[in-house]
Every structure is written in C-alpha cells, then in structure tokens.
Amino acid sequence: MATDRPPVDPTRLVALSDGVFAIAITVLVLNVDLPSEPARTAVTETVVIGEWRDVFSYVLSFLVIGNFWVDHRHVFDHVTVHTQRVTWLNMVFLMSVAFLPFPTALLGDDGGVVSVVFYAVSMTVTGALLYVLWWYVSRHDGHLVSGISPDRARLYGLQYLLTPLAFGLSIPAALFVDPALAFVCWGLLFVSLVALKVSLEGSRYGRTDD
Amino acid sequence: MATDRPPVDPTRLVALSDGVFAIAITVLVLNVDLPSEPARTAVTETVVIGEWRDVFSYVLSFLVIGNFWVDHRHVFDHVTVHTQRVTWLNMVFLMSVAFLPFPTALLGDDGGVVSVVFYAVSMTVTGALLYVLWWYVSRHDGHLVSGISPDRARLYGLQYLLTPLAFGLSIPAALFVDPALAFVCWGLLFVSLVALKVSLEGSRYGRTDD
Amino acid sequence: MATDRPPVDPTRLVALSDGVFAIAITVLVLNVDLPSEPARTAVTETVVIGEWRDVFSYVLSFLVIGNFWVDHRHVFDHVTVHTQRVTWLNMVFLMSVAFLPFPTALLGDDGGVVSVVFYAVSMTVTGALLYVLWWYVSRHDGHLVSGISPDRARLYGLQYLLTPLAFGLSIPAALFVDPALAFVCWGLLFVSLVALKVSLEGSRYGRTDD
Amino acid sequence: MATDRPPVDPTRLVALSDGVFAIAITVLVLNVDLPSEPARTAVTETVVIGEWRDVFSYVLSFLVIGNFWVDHRHVFDHVTVHTQRVTWLNMVFLMSVAFLPFPTALLGDDGGVVSVVFYAVSMTVTGALLYVLWWYVSRHDGHLVSGISPDRARLYGLQYLLTPLAFGLSIPAALFVDPALAFVCWGLLFVSLVALKVSLEGSRYGRTDD
Incomplete structure (x- = not known):
C-alpha cells in the first residue's frame, strides 16, 4: 500500500491525552464524599475534618497524575511523528x-493494606507504561527530533522510571512492614522528585551553555 | 444567499470530537463500583477481585472507543473542509x-444475554455511523484532500467496517449460542484488528515508496 | 491605562467553550439510570426498555446542545477580537x-408538566443568551470580521432565534394543553431546523456566487 | 546538562488548564440534587424551587471560577516561556x-457557618495561588513578554488580589456576624469586580493611545 502522506503529526494524540489528563485529575474530587442526609441539617467541623483521608488522597493523586502529565509532555516534546x-x-x-x-x-475510603497496595500497584503500572512508551520511541528511528543523543535518551528514561520505582518499592513496605510506611515513602519520594526536577532545571539555567 | 467565506475548516469540529472521546473514555471508570458501606471498614482482596467484571468491561470499552478515535482521526486526516x-x-x-x-x-454489572446483546448493538451502531460518515465524505466532491483514489477510499471504508462487523456478528452468537461466546469473539476480533492495522503500517514502512 | 497589546484573540475562549460543550453533552449519559440492585442478578429487556424516557431525553438534549454548538461556532467564525x-x-x-x-x-425521570416546562424554559434561556451574544457583537464595531453587512448580521440573528422561539412556544402548549404536545413541538421544530440549515447551505452551494 | 532546546512554550499547559477549568465548571451541575424516588412519580414546583440553594451556589461558583479563568488567561497572555x-x-x-x-x-446542601467559611477559605486559597503564580513570573526575568513595566505588573497583581481579598474578608464576617452577611459580601464584591474590569477596559478603549 502506498504511503500517500507522512506519518501523522501528534497534535490530536496530544489533545486527546491532555483531555484525559484534565478529566482524570478533575473527577478525583467526586471521590471526596459529601456528608449524607443526617448531616444535611448542619455541617459541622467534625464532618469536614472527617474527610481528611479523602482530601489527602485527592492531593496525592493530583500531584502524581500532574507529574505523569509533566513527563508525558516531556516525552512528546521530543516526538515529531508517530505511528x-x-x-x-x-x-x-x-x-x-x-x-x-x-x-x-x-484509598480515600479506607487506609487498609489492600487499598494501599492496590494504589501503589496502579501507580507503578502507569509509570512503567510511560517508560515503555519512551523506550519504544527512543529505540526506533524517526520518532524523535534529531539532536537527542542515545545517552540523553537513556537519562530521560531513568527520570521517567523514578515514579514507578518509588511506588514499586512501597508495595513490599506496605505488605511486610506497615501500610503507613507506604504513605511516608510516597510523600518523601514525591518531594525529592519535584526537588530533583526543579534543581536539574536550575543547574541547567545556571550554566551558560554546555 | 452569498457565500462570503469558505466552508469552515474542521478545527473546532475535531476539538469537540476529541473532547467527547476524552470524556467518554474517562468517565468509564466511574462505572467501576466502589465497595459499599459495610466494606468501608476494611477493603479485602475479595472486594477488589469481585470487581473483575467491571474492570474487564472498562478495559474492553476503553480499547474499542480508542479504536473509534483512531479511525475518526484517520477520517478527519483526509477531510479538508466540511459542511x-x-x-x-x-x-x-x-x-x-x-x-x-x-x-x-x-455489562460490568451483569453478564447476562441482554447486557451482552445491548453492548454489541451499541458498538455496532457506533461503528456503522463512522462508516456512514466516511462514505458520505468520500462520495461528495470537495470534502477530501486531493490525491485519494476511489479505490483507496473504498479500502479505508472496509477498514472502518471491521469493528461494526465484528460486533454485529457477536449478536447472533450471544443470542443463539452463549453470551460467553460474544466475549470470546470481541477479544479475538479486537486483537486481530490491532494486529492488522499495525502490520499494514509496518508493510507500508517496509516498502520504499510504491 | 495604556493598551499595550491588542484585544485578545478568541482562541482560549473558544477552547474553553468547546470543553464545556463536550462535557455537557457527555455527562448527559450519566442521567440514564442503571438498574438498581435487585436487577443486578439479571438485566431483562423490561429494564432496558423501561429506560426509554431517559434515552429519549438524552437524544433530545444531545441534539439541541449540538445545535447550540453549531450556532456558537457560527458566531465565533465571525468574531475576530473580543473584549x-x-x-x-x-x-x-x-x-x-x-x-x-x-x-x-x-425530564428523563418524569414527564409531568413541571419537568417539561422547566426543560423548555432552560432551553429558551440558553438560546436567548446566544442571541444576545450575537446581538452584542454585531452591534459593536470591531468585533466582527469585515464584510458582514448589517442585513446579513440580522439574518444570522434570526437564525439563532429559531431554537429559543421553538422552545418558548412549547411552554404555553405544555401548560395549557398537554405536556405531550411540547414533545411533539420540539421534535417537529428540531427536524425543520436541521432541514432549514442544510437546505440553506445546499442552496448556497447551488448558486455560483451571488 | 546541556539545554538542547528552549524552555517549552506554554501551549499544552494552557490546554490542560482550559480542560480543568471547563470540567470544574461543568461538573458543578452534578451537585444540583435530583429529587429522590418518592418525587419520581411527580416533580412538583416545590421540588424544583426547593433546589434554589443548589442553583444559587451553582451560579456563584460558575461566575467565580469563570473569573479565575479570565484572570488565568490574562496571566498567560503575558507569559511567553515557562519552566x-x-x-x-x-x-x-x-x-x-x-x-x-x-x-x-x-454550600448547596447547607448554609450553615461551617459550609460558608469552608467555601470562603477555598476561594481565598485558589485566588491567592493565582496571585503567587503571577508574582513568581513577574519577578523572574524571561518569563514575561517584553514591554511590561514593573508598575504595570504590580497593577495586574493587585487586580488578581481582589477576588481572594473579597473572599478572605467574608470569613470573619461569617464567623463573627452572620453567615448570611458573607453571601451579601460575595454578591456585592463580585458585581463590583466585573464592573471594574469592564469599566477599565472601557476607559482603555475610550482613550486613543496613552
């Protein structure tokens, strides 16, 4: 079959992806439970405070998905065509x-070990899939903008691996030690992730060219 | 009435379509039922595993809608103006x-024959409507980018017909044999569909020009 | 205050609008009620058919909102700057x-006179607001692309008025005659609306220039 | 690490933001409660009117979020690159x-002091975060389009502060006087906000150049 046109440019793929990201992070709030009928007559501080676990998992997932979005954008900043x-x-x-x-x-409804492990597995899989996507485009000619050296591509890949690694490591921590340890892992790892990215960028700007 | 401007370009039509696709595939997850109150105190493996049917229909619908999106993008890659x-x-x-x-x-709540047939009918109708859209633009002058031969247009149309055909065939299979047979059909047909598309593209790249 | 830049171009306004339209038409389906627990063991034809009212109002609202989107796009095809x-x-x-x-x-839950009138009022208000938007941009210099005569602008305005007029007229029909009459009105008016638009376009293409 | 490409342009950041805004304002309507089963047989005026509080908070939040969107667009109209x-x-x-x-x-379910204060705090925080964003980009070289004087940047910042200030002031009003006073504050402040913006623009157009 003749190729009568160049491989499609990723505009619509990116638009669809942004849409899915935007919706996924916005429907998270629907999980923050409203107080049920008895509370309807008067919402008290207790009710609002009682939702702390929902709010915590909202913030956590928002930041993690936001992080996936940043990584996804970074991947597609380097992809020129796609198949x-x-x-x-x-x-x-x-x-x-x-x-x-x-x-x-x-996770918002229940902090037990099953919820924590299920959450960690979901995040690990999602992060691993992004890594696979990068791995694929970086190994096949013609997918990346020119000028990316194989070393650089490998470095980017390692950066995308950080999130799934962090969540992957928290799975045994939750299973064999304590579910609360997983929460601590996620928090620490996430903070260090953002710090790393910001500092990498900072150092890049600090240097003149290199 | 005078035509004071050219027929509108499809940018916003495509943006609206991408939005609808993005939302439709993202709200699918809202159908995965959360365990109700009694389970609230402790989410067990049983509860998570008990949702396998919801997760299965989530994955299936995501891939089928994703496939419609790929086909829709393919259609509008060839449409220059629209009316x-x-x-x-x-x-x-x-x-x-x-x-x-x-x-x-x-389908996620119940695997009985009515749910299965209703699902298959919905998918068949959606796929058929995309085929009708392609059929319309390919038969009316001025809708397609130049350089698409009638043969090529017919070939593309056949490709869009694969999905509704597959789901259409599973309707009698579910009605007269067993609902489980429909599930098997869908899985097999979907795998072959993706394989076909990928291999078509592969062969296209393999050839130099043609 | 100095104007250091030209009035903003409507790209993001249009993107936000497309987003709202896409979501509004996609969340409509969430109103189609799932059968509740007793039905969980077996979804029967009765259950699916019993949702006909929900499906009817889904289709109706989808088409009406789709029509608003078409009109909105038509408005912003003619707006160059906005304030x-x-x-x-x-x-x-x-x-x-x-x-x-x-x-x-x-409307999907109940076909009584209050639901019908409330629905008709909502649609009338929405359509009237779009007309007001057009009326505003067409009366104030610098909002429209050049080359639109006042006559043409008035003609477009009349076209946008058709939908709110149709729904407005169905309000007394539902209140003083029968709610079912409103349904009939909507169907007839909508069909004629689409027919009108398509035929207007057809005649435009039929003529050479004018 | 070498900077092999310029800091990314904000197209996708803006697209994601528009998506989140569009969804946030559209899912607001899901909070307007449908009458429950007993009402299913007949929706009466009482039921529809009984939802006035939900409708009020829908309109209020829509306009406030709309206002954040307008401010956000204004910010990113001036941001050329981002980090x-x-x-x-x-x-x-x-x-x-x-x-x-x-x-x-x-707020729609309950007009008590806790709901009102929680609402006001949420709005104050959101508005303050937008101000912080502006403050950051206006203080760091290379983020803004050239031609914005520091005075102008400070003036814009003050404009973005209006909304969080208004909501911030309503917190003590609700706590120490009456929750109803907060509602009055919001209404008045919002009207004056829109009036201010429109009049600023009007005066800008009124002057020839400056």
Whole structure:
C-alpha cells in the first residue's frame, strides 16, 4: 500500500491525552464524599475534618497524575511523528491514567493494606507504561527530533522510571512492614522528585551553555 | 444567499470530537463500583477481585472507543473542509460514542444475554455511523484532500467496517449460542484488528515508496 | 491605562467553550439510570426498555446542545477580537449550557408538566443568551470580521432565534394543553431546523456566487 | 546538562488548564440534587424551587471560577516561556480549582457557618495561588513578554488580589456576624469586580493611545 502522506503529526494524540489528563485529575474530587442526609441539617467541623483521608488522597493523586502529565509532555516534546504503535502504546498508558480515580477513591475510603497496595500497584503500572512508551520511541528511528543523543535518551528514561520505582518499592513496605510506611515513602519520594526536577532545571539555567 | 467565506475548516469540529472521546473514555471508570458501606471498614482482596467484571468491561470499552478515535482521526486526516451535513453526521456519531458508558456499565454489572446483546448493538451502531460518515465524505466532491483514489477510499471504508462487523456478528452468537461466546469473539476480533492495522503500517514502512 | 497589546484573540475562549460543550453533552449519559440492585442478578429487556424516557431525553438534549454548538461556532467564525464584555456574555451562555444536564435528568425521570416546562424554559434561556451574544457583537464595531453587512448580521440573528422561539412556544402548549404536545413541538421544530440549515447551505452551494 | 532546546512554550499547559477549568465548571451541575424516588412519580414546583440553594451556589461558583479563568488567561497572555517551577505553581493552582466543586456542593446542601467559611477559605486559597503564580513570573526575568513595566505588573497583581481579598474578608464576617452577611459580601464584591474590569477596559478603549 502506498504511503500517500507522512506519518501523522501528534497534535490530536496530544489533545486527546491532555483531555484525559484534565478529566482524570478533575473527577478525583467526586471521590471526596459529601456528608449524607443526617448531616444535611448542619455541617459541622467534625464532618469536614472527617474527610481528611479523602482530601489527602485527592492531593496525592493530583500531584502524581500532574507529574505523569509533566513527563508525558516531556516525552512528546521530543516526538515529531508517530505511528499506530505509538498511538496504541499511548492509548494503553491513557487507559491506566483514566483508571487512577478508582484506586484513589478506594484509598480515600479506607487506609487498609489492600487499598494501599492496590494504589501503589496502579501507580507503578502507569509509570512503567510511560517508560515503555519512551523506550519504544527512543529505540526506533524517526520518532524523535534529531539532536537527542542515545545517552540523553537513556537519562530521560531513568527520570521517567523514578515514579514507578518509588511506588514499586512501597508495595513490599506496605505488605511486610506497615501500610503507613507506604504513605511516608510516597510523600518523601514525591518531594525529592519535584526537588530533583526543579534543581536539574536550575543547574541547567545556571550554566551558560554546555 | 452569498457565500462570503469558505466552508469552515474542521478545527473546532475535531476539538469537540476529541473532547467527547476524552470524556467518554474517562468517565468509564466511574462505572467501576466502589465497595459499599459495610466494606468501608476494611477493603479485602475479595472486594477488589469481585470487581473483575467491571474492570474487564472498562478495559474492553476503553480499547474499542480508542479504536473509534483512531479511525475518526484517520477520517478527519483526509477531510479538508466540511459542511452542515458533515457536522451533523459527526454529531450523531458523537452522540453514539458518548452513550457508550451506559452499555459498559450494564455489562460490568451483569453478564447476562441482554447486557451482552445491548453492548454489541451499541458498538455496532457506533461503528456503522463512522462508516456512514466516511462514505458520505468520500462520495461528495470537495470534502477530501486531493490525491485519494476511489479505490483507496473504498479500502479505508472496509477498514472502518471491521469493528461494526465484528460486533454485529457477536449478536447472533450471544443470542443463539452463549453470551460467553460474544466475549470470546470481541477479544479475538479486537486483537486481530490491532494486529492488522499495525502490520499494514509496518508493510507500508517496509516498502520504499510504491 | 495604556493598551499595550491588542484585544485578545478568541482562541482560549473558544477552547474553553468547546470543553464545556463536550462535557455537557457527555455527562448527559450519566442521567440514564442503571438498574438498581435487585436487577443486578439479571438485566431483562423490561429494564432496558423501561429506560426509554431517559434515552429519549438524552437524544433530545444531545441534539439541541449540538445545535447550540453549531450556532456558537457560527458566531465565533465571525468574531475576530473580543473584549471583557464578550467574555462575560459568553461565560453566562456557557453557564446556561452547563446547567442543561439537570433539566435533562428531570425530564428523563418524569414527564409531568413541571419537568417539561422547566426543560423548555432552560432551553429558551440558553438560546436567548446566544442571541444576545450575537446581538452584542454585531452591534459593536470591531468585533466582527469585515464584510458582514448589517442585513446579513440580522439574518444570522434570526437564525439563532429559531431554537429559543421553538422552545418558548412549547411552554404555553405544555401548560395549557398537554405536556405531550411540547414533545411533539420540539421534535417537529428540531427536524425543520436541521432541514432549514442544510437546505440553506445546499442552496448556497447551488448558486455560483451571488 | 546541556539545554538542547528552549524552555517549552506554554501551549499544552494552557490546554490542560482550559480542560480543568471547563470540567470544574461543568461538573458543578452534578451537585444540583435530583429529587429522590418518592418525587419520581411527580416533580412538583416545590421540588424544583426547593433546589434554589443548589442553583444559587451553582451560579456563584460558575461566575467565580469563570473569573479565575479570565484572570488565568490574562496571566498567560503575558507569559511567553515557562519552566518547571511555573508548571508546578500552575499545577497547584489547578488542584485548587478542581477542588472547588466540593465546597460548592457543601454550600448547596447547607448554609450553615461551617459550609460558608469552608467555601470562603477555598476561594481565598485558589485566588491567592493565582496571585503567587503571577508574582513568581513577574519577578523572574524571561518569563514575561517584553514591554511590561514593573508598575504595570504590580497593577495586574493587585487586580488578581481582589477576588481572594473579597473572599478572605467574608470569613470573619461569617464567623463573627452572620453567615448570611458573607453571601451579601460575595454578591456585592463580585458585581463590583466585573464592573471594574469592564469599566477599565472601557476607559482603555475610550482613550486613543496613552
């Protein structure tokens, strides 16, 4: 079959992805439970404060998904063309992103070991899928903008691996030590992730050219 | 009435469509039921595993809608201008896409013959509407980018027909044999669909020009 | 205060509007009720068919909102710049569009006179707000692309008035005759609306220039 | 690490933000409660009117979020490039925007002092975060389009402060006087805000150049 046109540019793929990200992070709030009927006559501080777990998992998931979005944008800043395979790898990644409100809701309702592990597994899988996507485009000619050296591509890949690694490590921590330890892991790792990215950028700006 | 401007370009039509697709695939997850109050004190493996049917229909619908999106993008990669008729054909197609979370939810709650057939009918209708859209733009002058031969247009149309055909065939399978057979059909057909598309593209890249 | 830059171009206003339209038409399906627990063991034809009213109001609202979107796109095809006033008129219009899933849900649950009138009022107000938006931009210099004569602008305005007029007329029909009459009105008027638009376009293409 | 490409342009950041805004204002309507089963047989005026509080908080939140969107667009009309820090400041702002449907739902269900204060706090925080974003980009070289004087930047900052100030002031009003006073504050302040913006623009157009 003749190729009568160049491989499609990723504009619509990116638009669809942004849409899925935007919706996934915005429907998270639907998991913050409203007080049920008895509370209807008077919302007290107790009711609002009683939702702290929902609010905590809202904030956590928002930041983690935000982080995936930043990484996803970084990937597609370097992708010039894409093919059916990239489209479908991206689709499976989006399927994983769009699923995240479910483990978030579970975690908000219950801090038991099953919810925590299920949450950590979901995040690990999502992050791993983004890594696979990057791995694929960086290994196949013609997908990346020119000027990215293989070393640089590998470095970026390592950066995308940080999030799934962090969540992956929290799974045994929750299973064999204590679910609360997983929460601590996530918080610490996330803070260090943002710090790392910001400082990398800072150092880049600090240097003149290199 | 004078035509003081060229027929509108499809930018906003595509943006609206991408929005509807993004939302339709993201609200699918809302159908994955959270455990109700009694489970609130402790989410057990049983509860999470008990949702397998919801998760299965989530994955299935995500991939099928993703496939419709890929086909829709393919159609509009070839459409340069569009008219009221194209807008409305597209609107009816989007109406069908946006409806899909409902049969998905039904299927997730219940695997009986009615849910299965209802799901298959919904998918068949949606796919058929996309085919009608393509059929319309390919038969009317001035809608397609130049350089698409009638043969090529017919070939593309056949490709869009694969999904509704597959779901259409599963209707009698579910009605007269067993609902479980429909599930098997969908899985097999979907895998072959993706394989076909990827291999078509592969062969295209393999050839030098043609 | 100095104007250091030209009045903003409507790209983001249009993007926000498309987002609101896309979400409003997609969340409509959430109003189609799932069968409750007893039905969980077996979804029967009765259950699916019993939702006909929900499906009817889904289709109706989808088409009406789709029609508002077509009109909105038509308005902004002619708007080159926009100001705070246009932004806020558009915001109030969007507020009305985003509200439509509520009367749709009411109508789907109950076909009584209150639901029908509430639905008709909501649609009338939304359509009237779009007309006001057009009226504003067409009366104030510098908002429209050049080349639109006042006559043409008035003609477009009349076209946008058709939908609110149709729904407005169905209010007394429902109140003083029968709610069912309103349904008939809407159907007839909508069909004629689409027919009108398509035929206007057809005649435009038929003529050479004019 | 070498900077092999310029700091990313804000197109996708803006697209994600528009998506979050569009969804946040559209899911507000899901908080308008449908009458429950007993009302199913007949929706009466009482039921519709009984939802006035939900409708009021819908309109209020829609306009306030709309106002944040207008301010956000104004900010990014002046931002040419952005960095990780801007991305994350924006992400935290979006997290606050996406959270707003929750206090809106609380306010719609109950007009007690806790709901009112919680709502006012949420709005104050969101507005303050937008101010912080502006403060950051206006203080760091290379983020803003050239031609914005420091005076002008400070003036814009003050404009963005109006909304959080208004909501901030209503907190003691609700706590120490009466929750109803907060409602009055919001209404008055919002009207004056819109009036201010429109009149500022008007005066700008009135002058020839300056």
